[in-house]
Amino acid sequence: MDTDLLSARFAALADPTRRAILARLTEGEASVNQLAEPFDMSLPAVSKHLKVLEKAGLISRGKEAQWRPARLEPEALKTVADWLEHYRRYWEASFDRLDAYLQKIQKGDSSNGPGH
Secondary structure (H helix, E strand, O other), X not given: OOHHHHHHHHHHHOOHHHHHHHHHHOOOOEOHHHHHOOOOOOHHHHXXXXXXXXXXXOEEEOOEOOEOOEEEOHHHHHHHHHHHHHHHXXXXXXXXXXXXXXXXXXXXXXXXXXXX
16 A cells, blocks of 8 residues: 555544544535534535545545535545554554463463563
8 A cells, every 4th residue: 555645544534523524424425515514614624624535535526517425435444444454463462472471470480471
């Protein structure tokens, strides 16, 4: 995966307004007006959030006359989840090794532990 695209996706997901917009789009496509309803911000401000999400590939925008509905791009979220999964597995294995070591220590057998 392109690191810059991954960085853009994480940056887009870092904002709570954009995460709320993505959550709304899980229900189906929506217009800027529909997406702006729960927020106390202008339509241009919501449009800026949509541009960030679109540039990160997390949403796409349709073109139906004057209406440009936004829709979620789930495959983009999958690439983020896949990247995180790699590290989840790493930390899970590390915690399993730590747990095994701590159990040995509790039994009084500190041989074969870290540094030995």
